[in-house]
Amino acid sequence: MFIDLLIGAVKAVVVLLLVLNLTALLLWFERKGSALIQDRVGANRANLLGLGARLGMPNLGLINTLLADPVKLFTKEDFVPDGADRFLHWLAPFLALFPVLVTFAVVPIGDAVTIAGHRIVLQAASLHDDALYVLATIGIGVYGIALGGWASNNRWSLLGGIRASAQMISYELAMGLGVVAVVMTFGTLSLQEICRSQGGVWFGWLPRWGIFVQPVAFLMLLAAGMAESKRVPFDLPEAESELVSGYFTEYSGSKQAVFMMTDFAEVALIAVLLTTFFLGGWQVPYLYRDGFILPGGVHWALSGPAVAILGVISFFIKTLVLCCLQLLVRWTLPRFRYDQLMRFGWKFLVPVGLLNLVATAFVIVLAGH
Amino acid sequence: MVPISYVFGLSAALFGIGVCGVLVRRNIIVMIMSIELMLNAANLAFVALGRSLGSTDGQVIVFFVITVAAAEAAVGLAIVISIFRSRETANADEFNLMRW
Amino acid sequence: MNHFNPGALDILWLPLVPLIVVAVGAVVVLLAGVRVSDDDSEGLGWIALAFLGAALLFTLPLIGQSSSTAFAGAIAIDNYAAYFEITVILTAAVTVLMSLEYAPDFRLAGAEYYSLLLFAALGMMLMAAAGDLIVIFLGLETMSIAVYVLSGLMRQDPRSNEAAMKYFVLGAFSTGFLLYGIALVYGATDTIKLGPIAAALAGAKGGSPLLLAGLGLLLVGFGFKVAAVPFHMWTPDVYEGAPTPVTAFMAVGIKLGAFAAFLRIFLVYFGAAATHWNQVLWVIAALTMTTGNLVALVQGNIKRMLAYSAIAHAGYVLVGMTAAGAQAGSAVLFYLLAYAFTNLGAFSVVAALERRGERRDAIADYRGLALSHPGLAALMVVFLLSLTGVPPLAGFVGKFYVFSAALNAGYVWLTIIAVLNSVVSAYYYLSVVVVMYMTEGEARPIAVQAQPGMVAALALSLIGTVMIGVYPGPYMGAASSAFKSALSHTQVSSRQLKLRG
Amino acid sequence: MGGYWLTGLVFIPLLGAFFVLLQSEERALWRAAFIFSLLPLAISLYLLFAFRSGDAGYQFVERYPWIPGFGISYHLGMDGISLFLVVLTTLLVSLCLLYSGGGDIAQRPREFCFFMFVLETGLLGALLALDLFLFYVFWELMLIPMYFLIGIWGHGRKIYAAFKFVLFTMFGSILMLVAILYLVHIGHQALGRVTFDLADLLGVTVGKTPARWLFAAFALAFAVKVPMWPVHTWLPDAHTEAPTAGSVILAGVMLKMGAYGFLRFAIPLFPVAAIEATPFFMALAVVGIIYGALVAMVQPDLKRLVAYSSVSHLGFVMLGIFALNPQGVEGAVYQMLNHGLSTGGLFLLVGMIYLRRHTREIAEFGGLWSRLPVFAAIFMVVMLSSIGLPGLNGFVGEFLIMFGTFLHTWQAAAVAVLGIVFGALYMLWTYERVMFGPITKKINETLSDLGAREIAVMVPLIVLMVVMGLYPRPLISRMAPSVDALLARVRTAEQRANTPSGAKLVASLEPSRSHGPR
């Protein structure tokens, strides 16, 4: 009993730490990646003890983003505007971050491993209805943003909050449709099961990943997910040029930092979900329980722990790739107009999602008989 | 283990609070919220009673009730919007063009 | 994991065809109305009428079928359902007819208007055909939500907005009670199907406080919908504020739908356990009649007056319900039919006088109507007299039937209260006649031309009112066979229970 | 079965109602209305002669199922009691239409004729119906046209009067509806089937207590209509404010409906209860006679005076009915006819003078004899008929009633005689004030005497008064068998209730059934 609790706690802490680190990493990547894309140097000033230069990479600016940025943000004055709803103003950032963080609890980062007789599933919490849980937490995430905008007692903020909530609610629908298609395909709501059933190959060479069965759902979820994270090209809620900074205009210091973390955590969340649903999660192509079996029939035996570790690594690689993809999009595409955003969501994604659902259902029924 | 009837009792209390809210509050939005509270209490009762009977029917009904709540909320709020256009108030006491 | 097994379902499409036709009609109207201006929505009305006509045709094969159920007991197939479906369809048709000119005149959004009208009718029909509490609930909600919107559809009119708001708040409030009542009944009996609930009520669980409290809450919920005192507060305001055809539809259709379910639950299935509820109903009936009639005396607005009169009439229906039993059931069904035509007629006249977006619903506006519009005035007199219960019009025969049932069940005092109420009601109905016929001068000169839709609506109501009054035999027969066919469900189910037991 | 005479009689006026609606030109309208009204009159006269005297049963019976589920049938029939009232009704309607065409009804004549015909249908139907449901339908039906007649074409506080009239009568009659339903319920238990037919229900013995209640409900409905003191207060208002034709029909026919209801329904259905109630009703009747006469005496308004005299006269009728012996009942029926003729005539005469002077104040007149000799002469005859001068019809009725009452309770007769005296007093005094003496008001000198139409209206009345006063036999002989049958029924019931075995029988039948002798 105690051991189980301990394992649970450890898993939770591990996942939390992973996510937090991932967000920091994404922050750095955003800074330097944008610099790269825009052909400029990017953050490069902070140089603790000349460490960067000594290591021969002064331009990476790791210290800037990983250390200086947080320190700066957390030491800044925490400003609450006059007439704001102080309690909600304080609560909102955490209300935004919390649901995103807890969503990671059901994401399987690897297969089950057995350590000292305990079978440990590499998933912080294994529910029966993981997919529903994901949708639920994402749905709850709206409130942090919306209330943050409202509690600031600022028109721009409120407008940003309204936009954010409308947008998130709208794209949640498309997202739900995509998830339902995936769930129908795999016949389970459990993310671990979904990952598991993506092992193996078709035709002897094609990994049985979800993306090959549900390409439409993948694109839908990618688009909807990016919209959920309110980032370019869907960053209407913040839209600096119109709304100053949208819902967090009136935020500063640590609360602002939490909002930023939420942003990046959402990017990471989308990435892990897409990975789980479509890219086989922790599955490595051609890797089976006891080692690789390549298409040619070549067999390369591996021990159990090694397989598990490979799985975790593969999961993170896929996740990082998808994160990079999102950041790349962010620096590539211009912002939508609000009506375009809504039209895209309601008049394109939703119908496509429904058609996809119907097609999936037909295929399942026909295949079932 | 807590007896199921405790949960049912909780639902009754929530229902009562909802009723009280409708009767006591004059803000139209809060009144609608109180109605949602009533529906929610009914949902809790359905699930609790269903659990004590070991039947799934209660949950299915909750599914329908949630749908109904959604529909009611949509229409109710649309009505609030339409009345607000002409009256600029959400206080039920001021809707007195006609006697109650 | 249990798999979906379609074989377990007794799927029968025939009883659903009328409902499906109405639903399709609603959608077709909606789609057809995409490019139709609000000033020009008459065509949509005719489409709606066509679908209602088709639905009526498809209801006919349902008459006379032996009572059975479909969809695992969710849908009851019997004359009772057919009776109410036909009445609801006719009500909707008359409402559409009287809206053909009214809707453009008041710039109601045509597509939405007719489509919601059909949807509301669909909800009522669903309530009539429902065999379990949840379908009743959903039918009720479909009807109610559509009517909430309909009553607020004159969006530039603050009174209409207010009507929608009040109706919505109190309607949703009552929904909460109804739902909690269903929850309690479900908790007590482990089922939401009416047959088994009735069996449980008659059996060992009959005295269960959970079940009785559930019945009480159901009573409250339905009390709101049928506007029984003390749950009637919304009625006058909503009737006054809503567009007049919608008021007519509310006064008649909602009562039909709500009573269809109310009667099926209480009179048909819980009839055997009437002792549990008819004392309460006695009081509610007496209060409803008396309050309705007394307050109606002081109204200066005809729609308000008719609203209180509708409350009073709900009271008469409740008198019939209190009596419980086969004769009372038939009487109530017949009364509702008579009431439907009469009230539709009265509201048609009110609607006919409202033109070009101008409300004309103060009783004072009817001054001198007998001289300026003798036909309309005469029709109004007929409908008012029928509401009063003057022979040989429909309203009289309805009251006669109900009172006779109540007397046979031994409710002498309730009947006496009811008839004294009729006398009181004569005063305010005849006051309108006084204004129309015996007061000189015209309030505001109006000229209303005969419009085909309105004429048809008036003619239908008049024919109904007079026919049912003069030769009520066939309609009484229909009502009685409808109620008996509903009753036969309970006999079947109790027989089955006995076999099993 | 006797063909379709009665159906024709009842519904031809209804046809006429819609027929007159088609007339657009006013003169043609009145002509058409009058001619149309002669049709039912002709039918009723035919029936008068075709009626087999000496037959106690119903004649010209028509019976068809109407609402079979309820045992309700369309059942019409005529006996010696209703026969003359039918004739009186058709006659008075014709005369009223004839009179009203002469300028009395200035506005909305089409609707006036419409309502008159509907009213006639209601009256005739109520007189002929032998099914309680059918009777109630017609009973209520006649309220509405009268309501319109008073409300539209009335004078002064016409709306108040109309409302009072409707609410009073409706209050009474709706309790009667409950009683009917309850009676049918008892009948259902007794006979095993639901029936509203009077003949069937007469065969049902009602337990003592329910019978009292039911009789009370019926009696209330009919007493309001009669009207008996103290529920008479609607009558002076209604009479005074109604147009002349309305007053004539109201006084001439409609009041008789109450008395007729007692004879046709209340007493035969619940004979024991009726006998028990006799002292009470006699007392009320006597109070009504004296009260009506005294109040009439102090009325300054001619029409109100006639109205109160009606209260007094109808008191006599009720007295006769509750004497429950052949003399009394026959006298009552006879007196109903008399009252219809004389009071109808009086109202017509008051209407004629009102048309000329637009006032009915007695003080406004005086010395009209010299200016309006024909009017004064006719007035004299009608007034004497009303007083009950021997040789005129009023005497026969009053004599029979007093005789019957004397046989039953001499004290009542003794007090009621005072009513006759008072009646003569106020009538003659009024006549003196209106007709004799010098002309005090200038305007009265310009009045013109009756025209041809007015005389034509009055002549049939005068003729009937004289004929009925001199030769009552054909009437009595036609009504006697029916009256005897009724009284026989009452006696049988009384005996059964009074003899110990009979009382036991009734007691044992209290909740259940019996096939009483018909």
Added chain:
Amino acid sequence: MTAWLFGFLATLALVSALGVILQRNPVHSLMALIVTLLVTAVFFIALGAVTIGFLQAIIYAGAIMVLFLFVIWLLNIQAEEREAGHLALKSFGALAAAALVAELLAIAGRAPAPEAAVKPSPAYGTIATLAAALFSHYLIAFEATSLLLLVAIVGAVALARRMPRRRSTAASPAAASVSATGQDVSAPEVSRRAASA
């Protein structure tokens, strides 16, 4: 469900429910309502109705309540300075509600609750069980629900959409003032919420 967990959740539910009706500021009321709904969702899950619990969170707390938030903002409903309304009416309402609760509680106390005598099967409350019921015994209800939602969409649009301008005559003052408020912008959203639910 252990006693302390029940106690904690029940207290939370009651406090937040009271918060709904006691808060002056509608937004705070709404927050309290959301908490109540989420706690209820937890109760659902604890009672074995896992799917329904999540649906409650997704639809009820996650979508329907956002709708409320929108409307509160759209209409800019401020906290009430001081509750209007008659004291007598209010106390009557409170009393009536209290009586109702007392009665229901009494019933709950007396109800012969079969204390989960039936140990639910593993499939209890799963989406598969639910779906099987929905598409068999509750087929009609399910179909009716779809129509109900359509009604709600049509109705909400009909009420909240922009007022059409008169074609023939100039816009009436009332119509003009309505369009000037500019509240119509997000009106279609209201109806869309219904669809998302």
